[in-house]
Amino acid sequence: MKCNYCEWRCDLTNGNGICGRYKCENDKVVECEPFNWIDFYPYTVESMPFYHVMPNEYVIQTGTVSCNAHCSYCINSHLAIEENSARKLKHKSAESLVALCKQMDCKGVVFAINEITCFIPSAIEVAKRLHAEGLKVGCLTNGFETEETAHLLADNMDFINVSLKSLSDEFYKKDLGLSSVQPVLRNIKIFNDKTHLEIVTPLVHEVVENEIYDIMDFIYGVNPEIVWHLFRLMPNNERADERDMTHEEMLKIYETARQKLPYTYLGNFAGSQWVDTYCPDCGELIIKRICTGAWLGGTVFNNLVDGQCPKCGKKISGVF
Amino acid sequence: MYEIMLDVNGWQGLFDFQTGEALPFENKPYLELAKEVSKRHPYPGDLNPSVFAWTTDFALDVVKEYNPQLMLISYANAMITRVNSKLTTVETKDLERLVLSEAFRFAEEADYEPIIVSTGNMKKIDLVVNTDDIEGYFNVSTDPYVGGIFGATAKDYETVQNMNGIKSYMTKNEFIKTYHLYDEYALERTPDIILFADDNFALTNTGNRGTTLEEISEKKKTFKAFSKLSGLPNDIFEFRSFIDSQLKSGKRIAVIVVEGVDDESMPDGSIDVNKESDGIYYSEGVLFYYALLNAKKFNVVGMPYIFHNPFIKKKPGARYSFSYIKTDEFQDPIGFNRDFKTASVGTRSGIFHSACMCDYSFECHCRGLAESGVLTFVNGKNFENE
Missing domain, CATH: 3.30.1360 (Gyrase A; domain 2)
Structure with missing residues (x-):
């Protein structure tokens, strides 16, 4: 019996697959711990990050443990990679997660702590219940889903953020522990066609040196209005001793990218001044944001009128 | 004006302390000191062993450039490491020795009367x-x-x-x-x-x-304090008046907090200090720093509260976005608007500068081990006539 949620397509006959989160039961692939979450806490949607989604609204961030990748610089390696028997998940049914969401006056749920592919059935059930209550749902993913899972996510998520870390199969194999980038590129196109898509790229030295503008061109080819988050990398896990990228290096990429991709942002550090949205047509400052610490932040003001620039009326892509 | 300066990956930004709004640097000479000192000491990260030397070197640099009468230093990373890492007893002892050696290096190289305080014992979660x-x-x-x-x-x-x-x-x-x-x-x-x-x-x-x-912190009513000054108090809420009286007599005082150093590792001659009041243990975070430096109990109006209610959502861009401060009435922080120079350097992010509010308060800017370089609170009002 094979698991077809991600491109590893693990055989579950004698185990739980690479992520360890699925098992074979009555000739079906099921989660080992459905509706068991590591955490649920309200954050601004900008902190996920989603910059073109319900500015300054709070969502419940949740997730589980494990991952189907093994990134050398993973910032969540304590959850995604390391084994820890002391860690305990908390059970919360889809129904009670939705109830908590409403009780906390949050506008939805974002699956953002670890890779959503590790808990697809639970996530989809929660998404359906949220939609039934008029709430929104989104997720972060590394994009290594199978094509059928990509469609399933695109059909059920209101917004998706894909981490596109490189265009190189070699980099994906060596630094991320994934067999190829090709499924990710395919899925980005699926997500773009069916839902609101944002992309995040951590600024890793060799990616910046070799291919950052190729990544920019790929995104431009899919849709020039895709939101692109350039992420200041805080090297962790196996690359904890790596030197930081200089601000000049990061800013040069940001300035260049904005010529092609107007919704490019440079963040993941407190005080960033490169997180505001300007109208691509008339240059009007439409949304001003603040980064208060690493990934944390929100919107200071939002001048959108019905999702359009208040000055020239251009429609700004997103979930507003 | 009160300002916050951030130094991240070689970039420096200035912000209004209350609103978080970005400000131009203009030509304010007092900001040059903050810019230059921060630039010389990029933050190495919470769990990097070099963080202890970073704290000492930064503090010595501040003394050299500003020479405050009151110097406050917080070495928080032994605690942070113990909270986040599985350490053996030997590793813990090495960590404690490292912190104390750095605290004494500061004391030896700078001309201050040091008051070294721990926050009390820690213990493995069972x-x-x-x-x-x-x-x-x-x-x-x-x-x-x-x-x-x-x-x-x-x-x-x-x-x-x-x-x-x-x-x-x-x-x-x-x-x-x-x-x-x-x-x-x-x-x-x-x-x-x-x-x-x-x-x-x-x-x-x-x-x-x-x-x-x-x-986590052990539930114990006392922590240790060490100083050659006579009359060191034996209650956490009496430290503020003791420090003030020493400063009034003209002494140069350095208060050095060494978090994550157990009682038995503190220097010989350390005394026990009570940190319990009405069933609340002032062991860490805002509880400890506001009690030690400002003699404030948790139920005082203006204290950052000890509970965080997830149902209340502070909008980013609301006041004091970079700090643990909730009101414009600053509750008499130890380093704020004194008639002598004050400065602090520490790794208790968010809390330390909020509790001190020195002329210059330097600290790492970290949330959940994710770091954004160095944050500096500058009391610009003190320098307006310069």
């Missing part, structure tokens, strides 16, 4: 209170032995009556009455039910992105 049956939202306070349930259900009021590891509980009204809370800010952040854990049990949080704690 038994954890099982909160699975709680239907509301459970959150731990700044004191790891006190937690609360927000949005408690009728069943929760029954559940807490027989919870293993819980010594006692109070309803919100009982807690308010016991601690004489009348600050609106605190009232709305007080949980529906407050739980007090048994001494050998720990409470752990929802809302920490799955991080597990390896160690």
Whole structure:
């Protein structure tokens, strides 16, 4: 019996697959711990990050443990990679997660702590219940889903953020522990066609040196209005001793990218001044944001009128 | 004007302390010191062993450039490392020795009367209170032995009556009455039910992105303090007046906090200092620093509250976005608007500069081990006539 949620397509006959989160039961692939979450806490949607989604609204961030990748610089390696028997998940049914969401006056749920592919059935059930209550749902993913899972996510998520870390199969194999980038590129196109898509790229030295503008061109080819988050990398896990990228290096990429991709942002550090949205047509400052610490932040003001620039009326892509 | 300066990856930005709005640097000479010193000391990261030398070197640089009469230093990373890493006894002892050697290096190289204080013993987490049956939202306070349930259900009021590891509980009204809370800010952040854990049990949080704690503060009423100054007080709430009296006599004082150093590792001659008041242990975070430096108890109006209510959502861009400050009345922080020079350097991010508010308060800017370089609070009003 094979698991077809991600491109590893693990055989579950004698185990739980690479992520360890699925098992074979009555000739079906099921989660080992459905509706068991590591955490649920309200954050601004900008902190996920989603910059073109319900500015300054709070969502419940949740997730589980494990991952189907093994990134050398993973910032969540304590959850995604390391084994820890002391860690305990908390059970919360889809129904009670939705109830908590409403009780906390949050506008939805974002699956953002670890890779959503590790808990697809639970996530989809929660998404359906949220939609039934008029709430929104989104997720972060590394994009290594199978094509059928990509469609399933695109059909059920209101917004998706894909981490596109490189265009190189070699980099994906060596630094991320994934067999190829090709499924990710395919899925980005699926997500773009069916839902609101944002992309995040951590600024890793060799990616910046070799291919950052190729990544920019790929995104431009899919849709020039895709939101692109350039992420200041805080090297962790196996690359904890790596030197930081200089601000000049990061800013040069940001300035260049904005010529092609107007919704490019440079963040993941407190005080960033490169997180505001300007109208691509008339240059009007439409949304001003603040980064208060690493990934944390929100919107200071939002001048959108019905999702359009208040000055020239251009429609700004997103979930507003 | 009060300002916040950030230094990240070689970029420096200036912000209004209250609003968080970006400001131009203009040509303010007093900011040059902050810019130059921060540039020389990029933050190495919370768990990087070089962080202890970073703190000392930074503090010595501040003394060289500004020469304050009151110098405050916080070495928090032994505690941070012990909380986040599985350490052997030998590794813990090495860490404690490293912190103390750096504290004494500062004391030897700078001309101050040092007062070195620990925050008390830490211990490995053994038994954890099982909160699975709680239907509301459970959150731990700044004191790891006190937690609360927000949005408690009728069943929760029954559940807490027989919870293993819980010594006692109070309803919100009982807690308010016991601690004489009348600050609106605190009232709305007080949980529906407050739980007090048994001494050998720990409470752990929802809302920490799955991080597990390896160690917490031991529930002990005292911590250690060391100084050659006579008359060192034996209660945490008497330190502020003691420090002020020393400063008034013209002494140059350095208060050095070494978090994560157990009692038995503190220098010979250290004394026991009480840190308990009305059943609350002022062991860490805002509780400890506001008590030690400002003689403030948690129920004082203006204190950053010990509970965080997830149902209350502070909008980013609201006031004091970079700090643990809730009101414009700054509650007499030890380094604020004194008639002598004050400065601080520390790694208790967010809390330290909020509690000190020195002329220059330098610290790392970190949230949950994710760092954004160096943050500096500058009391620009002190320099307006320069």
